[in-house]
Amino acid sequence: MRVLTIELILLLSVVLSPVYFILHGIQTRDEEKPKVNSSGQTDDPINGQPYRHNSVRRDIRYPDIVGYPVQGVNTTTCPNAIRVETLKKRCENSPIRNYKYGDGPREHLRHVVLDHDKKLFYCLIGKASTKSWLKYLVNLKHSNQKGHLRHNNFLQTVGLEMYRNMPLDLVNETYKDYFKFLVVRHPLQRTVSGYYEMVILHKRYKNERNKLLNFTEFVERVTSNMLDLNMHWRRYINLCLLCKVDYEYIVKTETMDEDIKGFNRAISVNDEEMTVKLSHQNPFTDNDEEDTTQYNHHYKYDKMLYELQRKDPDLMKKLLNVYGEDMHLFGYKWDWWRGRSTCGMEYDDRECC
Known part of the structure; x- marks a missing residue:
């Protein structure tokens, strides 16, 4: 009888041990996940993982731009009024309210189309x-003329006008009754896109060895001297006087298909054909085919940013500091843990407000 009992115990241990290890493994993986405290912030990861969340926050002037993304995927955008109101509230405590622009004429908007x-x-x-929005404005004039969209001579032929440097007093006096809007994009994604266009496609900006800048070299120059402040990566705060002009509509490229519908209603345009189509090229290819897969497009750009973070975390922090105020004002974030850009302020569980 005692022999049978021992054999039964041994048999049960053989049968149940895999179950124990499976359950223990699940529990261990759960324990390794970052914990969320009562304030909604995450605690430090365990096992000495790199890029600790809190240490990053101490090194970045705008801590709200680094963290976990808002829950929810492929959700619709939030009302424009939320974006506009949030911009105004964040401007109240923003240092750029009294910012003295040192990279050109002070108190000027760089490029304005009327x-x-x-x-x-x-x-x-x-x-x-x-390009898409200039086409939109040309189509609003019901014009079939073809020309260079950024040349003032062509724009004037269709009834539009471009100012290269518009003084703020002119905005507040002559154009105070105009419907003011702007289109923004995640600043880090925009920087990668600027690198792709100006360095990879147009073969500009070389290093001391007379070779095109790689992305790390490009970011080093952008964070040090802004590469002559090219408009493709110039900060929003240096372009549109965000806290000194009363913008009534804010479009995000990440939700443009939804935003254009509300924009049409805001300016009393009922033509269903008046839409804007995103026209991004495939990243790092030499052809002109359009990338219709937005996920792949953003993933490739985020992959470059993540590689930069992995190889040179200090340089990534510098990049975040350069564009920190742009990201803060419009709710953009960089998910340091997952290595991807996120779009949106917390609103009704939607990801891209």
Whole structure:
């Protein structure tokens, strides 16, 4: 009887031991996940994982731009009023309210396109679907003319006007009744896009060995001297005087298909054909085919940013500091843990407010 009992115990241990290890493994993996405290922030990871969350926050002037993304995937955008109100509230405590611009004429907007008939005021930001929106404004004039969208001579032929440097007093006096809007994009994604266009495609910006800058070298120069402040990566705060101009509509390229519908209603355009199509090229290819897969497009750009973070975390922190105020004002974040850009402020569980 005692022999049978021992054999039964041995048999049960053989049968149950895999179950124990499976359950223990699940529990261990759960324990390794970052914990969320009562304030909604995450505690430090265990096992000495690199890029500790809190240490990153101490090195970045705008701690709210680093962290976990808002829950939810492929959700719709939030009302424009939330974006506008959030921008105004964040401007109240922003250092750029009294910011003295040291990279050109002070208190000037860099590029503004005007439609005097509909009283539209568009502050143009490079690498934020500018070509698509200029086409949109041309189509609003019901014009079939072809020409260079950024040449003032062509724009004037269709009834539009571009100012290269518009003084702030002119904005507040002559154009105070115009419907002011801008189109923004995640600043880090925009920087990668600027690198792709100006360095890879147009073969500009070389290093001391007379070779095109790699992305790390490009970021080093952008964070040090802004590469002559090219408009393709110039900061929003240096382009559109965000806290000194009363913008009424904010479009995000990440949700442009939804935003354009509300924009049409805001300017009383009922034509269903008046839409804007994103026209991004495939990253790091030499052809002109459009990348219709937005996920792949953003993933490739985020992959470059993650590689930069992995190889040189200090340089990544510098990049985040350079564009920190742009990201803070519009709710953009960089998920340091997962190595990807996120779009949006917390609103109704939606990811891209």
